[in-house]
Amino acid sequence: MNNKLLVLGTIAYDGIETPLGSRDKILGGCASYIGLSASLFNNYCGIISIIGSDFEKEDFKIIKDKGLDCSGIEIVQNSKTFYWRCKYDDNLNSRTTLETQLNVLEKFKPRVPDHLKDSDTLVLGNIDPNIQFDVLNQMSSRPKIIILDTMNFWIERFEKQLFELIKKTDVISINDDEARQITNEYSLVKAAKKISKLGPKFIIIKKGDHGVMLFHEEKIFSIPAIPIEEVNDPTGAGDSFIGAVAGYLSQVKTLSFSVLKSAMAFGVVVASFAVQKFGPEHLINLTHEELSIRMNELKNLSEFELKLNF
Amino acid sequence: MNNKLLVLGTIAYDGIETPLGSRDKILGGCASYIGLSASLFNNYCGIISIIGSDFEKEDFKIIKDKGLDCSGIEIVQNSKTFYWRCKYDDNLNSRTTLETQLNVLEKFKPRVPDHLKDSDTLVLGNIDPNIQFDVLNQMSSRPKIIILDTMNFWIERFEKQLFELIKKTDVISINDDEARQITNEYSLVKAAKKISKLGPKFIIIKKGDHGVMLFHEEKIFSIPAIPIEEVNDPTGAGDSFIGAVAGYLSQVKTLSFSVLKSAMAFGVVVASFAVQKFGPEHLINLTHEELSIRMNELKNLSEFELKLNF
Numbered sequence: 001m002n003n004k005l006l007v008l009g010t011i012a013y014d015g016i017e018t019p020l021g022s023r024d025k026i027l028g029g030c031a032s033y034i035g036l037s038a039s040l041f042n043n044y045c046g047i048i049s050i051i052g053s054d055f056e057k058e059d060f061k062i063i064k065d066k067g068l069d070c071s072g073i074e075i076v077q078n079s080k081t082f083y084w085r086c087k088y089d090d091n092l093n094s095r096t097t098l099e100t101q102l103n104v105l106e107k108f109k110p111r112v113p114d115h116l117k118d119s120d121t122l123v124l125g126n127i128d129p130n131i132q133f134d135v136l137n138q139m140s141s142r143p144k145i146i147i148l149d150t151m152n153f154w155i156e157r158f159e160k161q162l163f164e165l166i167k168k169t170d171v172i173s174i175n176d177d178e179a180r181q182i183t184n185e186y187s188l189v190k191a192a193k194k195i196s197k198l199g200p201k202f203i204i205i206k207k208g209d210h211g212v213m214l215f216h217e218e219k220i221f222s223i224p225a226i227p228i229e230e231v232n233d234p235t236g237a238g239d240s241f242i243g244a245v246a247g248y249l250s251q252v253k254t255l256s257f258s259v260l261k262s263a264m265a266f267g268v269v270v271a272s273f274a275v276q277k278f279g280p281e282h283l284i285n286l287t288h289e290e291l292s293i294r295m296n297e298l299k300n301l302s303e304f305e306l307k308l309n310f
Numbered sequence: 311m312n313n314k315l316l317v318l319g320t321i322a323y324d325g326i327e328t329p330l331g332s333r334d335k336i337l338g339g340c341a342s343y344i345g346l347s348a349s350l351f352n353n354y355c356g357i358i359s360i361i362g363s364d365f366e367k368e369d370f371k372i373i374k375d376k377g378l379d380c381s382g383i384e385i386v387q388n389s390k391t392f393y394w395r396c397k398y399d400d401n402l403n404s405r406t407t408l409e410t411q412l413n414v415l416e417k418f419k420p421r422v423p424d425h426l427k428d429s430d431t432l433v434l435g436n437i438d439p440n441i442q443f444d445v446l447n448q449m450s451s452r453p454k455i456i457i458l459d460t461m462n463f464w465i466e467r468f469e470k471q472l473f474e475l476i477k478k479t480d481v482i483s484i485n486d487d488e489a490r491q492i493t494n495e496y497s498l499v500k501a502a503k504k505i506s507k508l509g510p511k512f513i514i515i516k517k518g519d520h521g522v523m524l525f526h527e528e529k530i531f532s533i534p535a536i537p538i539e540e541v542n543d544p545t546g547a548g549d550s551f552i553g554a555v556a557g558y559l560s561q562v563k564t565l566s567f568s569v570l571k572s573a574m575a576f577g578v579v580v581a582s583f584a585v586q587k588f589g590p591e592h593l594i595n596l597t598h599e600e601l602s603i604r605m606n607e608l609k610n611l612s613e614f615e616l617k618l619n620f
Contacts, residue, residue: 042620091496186401189539210520211534222534223612224521229499251619261614292618302533302612304571308602309561310352 003043005250006116006143007034008135009125009239010105011049011073015085016278018092020232026279027059029082030125030149033236036283037243037270038123039066040291043250046116048072048135050108052079062284071113076104092234093208112138121145121250123242124169129154129161136168145249147171148200149242152178167199170255173242175206188213189220202260204245206238212264216257223265226272226298233278237271240283244270269294313353315560316426316453317344318445319435319549320415321359321383325395326588328402330542336589337369339392340435340459343546346593347553347580348433349376350601353560356426358382358445360418362390372594381423386414402544403518422448431455431560433552434479439464439471446478455559457481458510459552462488477509480565483552485516498523499530512570514555516548522574526567533575536582536608543588547581550593554580579604 009031015024031049038045046069053075064070085099110131122143124132129150136146148169154162155178166172172195180186183194192203192215203215209231211224241264248263249255269291273282319341325334341359348355356379363385374380395409420441432453434442439460446456458479464472465488476482482505490496493504502513502525513525519541521534551574558573559565579601583592 040620093496186403187539187541189537207520210517213534213537220537220611221614222537223614224523224532224534227499227523227530227532229497231497258615262617265614265616288618288620291620295616295618299614299616301530304531304533304575304609305568306575306605306609307572308598308605310350310598310601 002120003250003253004116004119005038005043005045005121005123005246006048006112006119007031007038007045007123007125007246008048008110008132009034009127010082011051011055012082012084014235014279015083015099016233016235017087018233019088019090020230021278023278024085027062028084028235028279030127030239032063033239033274033280033283034123034125034243034246035063035068036066036280037240038247038250039068040244040270040286040288041247041251043247045069045247045250046072046113046119048110048112050074050076050104052081052104053077054080066284069116072111072116074111079104088234092231110135110138119143120253121147121246123147123149123246124165125149125239125242126151129158129165132165133161136165144253145170145255147173147242147246147249149173149238150178152181155182163198166195169200171202171204171245171260172200173204173206173238173245175208175238179205202255204264206241212241212268214257214260214264216260219257221257221261221264223268223298224302225268226294226301228272228275231275234275236280237275240274241267241271265295265298266291269298312430313560313563314426314429315348315353315355315431315433315556316358316422316429317341317348317355317433317435317553317556318358318420318442319344319437320392321361321365322392322394324545324589325393325409326543326545327397328543329398329400330540331588333588334395337372338394338545338589340437340549342373343549343584343590343593344433344435344553344556345373345378346376346590347550348557348560349378350554350580350596350598351557351561353557355379355557355560356382356423356429358420358422360384360386360414362414363387364390376594379426382421382426384421389414396545398544402541420445420448429453430563431457431556433457433459433556434475435459435549436461439468439475442475443471446475454563455480455565457483457552457556457559459483459548460488462491465492473508476505479510481512481514481555481570482510483514483516483548483555485518485548489515512565514574516551518547522551522578524567524570524574526570529567531567531571531574533578533608534612535578536604536611538582538585541585544585546590547585550584551577551581575605575608576601579608
């Protein structure tokens with residue numbers, strides 16, 4: 001298969017408390033969510049990450065069973081997997097990190113296996129920009145599509161490196177607060193214009209349960225999120241979103257406003273499944289039929305009859 | 311003409327400070343915004359309100375020139391028009407009321423002129439629920455369409471009356487925070503379900519610059535707001551929205567999910583014009599051509615190609 005997709009990111013054990021329940025040491029990390037979502041599409045997807053020797057066989061099986069290439073996942077003996085624990089507020093609107101054990105992440109030197117160096121699509125998941133750069137530099141040639149996800153934590157610490165990286169990126173995915181933080185503009189239209197001047201041709205701004213926006217040249221696309229009656233766990237929503245976007249793009253292998261719109265629709269739909277259960281539980285068992293039904297729902301959600309009679 | 315629409319609400323003088331400028335004693339109040347927006351459609355629109363003898367001839371002319379029937383606007387001699395002054399924060403995201411002079415509003419006893427009592431469509435704009443009830447009771451028969459707008463201020467003070475009123479309403483329009491406050495539910499899907507149990511068949515939830523949602527039976531409609539690069543003054547956005555919704559409905563004179571969706575699309579578009587200039591300035595000069603162009607933009611904003619190839 002030629003649709004080769006490479007995902008860089010963390011594999012973690014998460015501890016999650018939400019008003020509807022709690023879980024501890026469940027599979028998490030952006031590479032897990034991105035990989036599982038991307039695997040819903042027709043591609044060959046490799047993961048670059050690191051785990052400890054405590055990583056359970058069953059969890060490895062989940063990833064492998066989805067056809068994900070794990071040869072780029074380093075296993076460090078006598079070490080522990082990155083662990084992160086958080087508690088969401090009553091509205092699932094904000095969360096507090098209760099514990100972060102970097103463990104194996106502290107000395108992560110990514111190594112891209114030779115057979116993955118020519119991947120067409122590269123997703124630089126939310127991780128230290130220096131590590132993102134390292135992986136990009138290991139590619140044998142510039143991937144056709146480079147997708148970058150990041151967050152305020154990295155913006156605050158490595159702004160210079162991050163800006164260098166953004167310059168090389170085709171598609172950047174950040175949330176609304178971060179877009180405002182980077183640009184000092186409250187208006188998302190103005191913020192996106194400033195970010196596009198840094199390099200990327202496609203700027204995706206995530207607005208949580210308010211949906212997502214895409215800015216490309218003078219064009220704007222905006223779709224609401226799928227209304228979910230009961231959100232169990234918002235963890236990984238953004239990563240599932242970008243995983244599906246990347247998965248779709250890796251199939252199509254071209255970038256255009258129209259292609260990005262369809263990709264983002266898949267992203268919104270996959271993310272809506274992700275938040276309905278704890279961790280990546282729903283992603284693991286998601287079927288193409290479920291996906292198709294909800295894609296149609298999304299299509300109908302914003303449709304109205306244009307009747308210009310006054 | 312048979313498309314008779316009656317609007318109850320305040321006419322005010324507003325003092326507005328935003329990061330992009332300030333104005334004082336400009337035409338405001340929900341009835342002004344609702345009436346001006348509704349007048350964009352094919353109907354006969356009367357206003358029920360009250361003003362003081364300080365109300366300027368030019369401002370009266372603005373309202374009259376739009377064809378609005380002012381016979382239900384009481385003018386109190388030697389009294390002053392309701393005055394409200396506010397300051398928006400840097401993000402235009404929240405505002406602080408700096409001054410409220412109720413003036414003529416304090417003794418407002420609405421009187422519906424006989425020729426307006428048979429209006430097909432009634433908009434109970436954001437005002438004391440007791441006054442809203444008073445106007446509803448003066449109608450010669452139940453209007454075909456009753457639209458209710460309200461806010462947290464009234465929910466906190468007159469919850470009982472408001473709930474009685476909601477029971478008699480076809481379409482309720484409130485913002486997301488208020489929907490949550492009334493129902494004690496964070497999920498808007500759950501909140502809308504609870505509100506629908508109070509009576510209204512159509513529940514509109516306004517989410518500011520994130521757009522609007524409609525809930526009807528098991529169906530949901532959700533559209534983003536039009537992305538505006540430079541918002542000058544968000545005052546009256548919600549009122550302009552509901553004014554356009556009412557104006558459209560007064561033409562169609564039937565209620566269905568499909569009709570409401572088109573109505574709300576007009577609402578979103580008219581509100582997007584309203585916020586681009588201070589006060590109702592933009593609404594006054596808005597043309598059907600501008601409206602049509604932006605309606606098409608809104609239609610395109612969320613459209614994507616549904617390609618279910620995996």
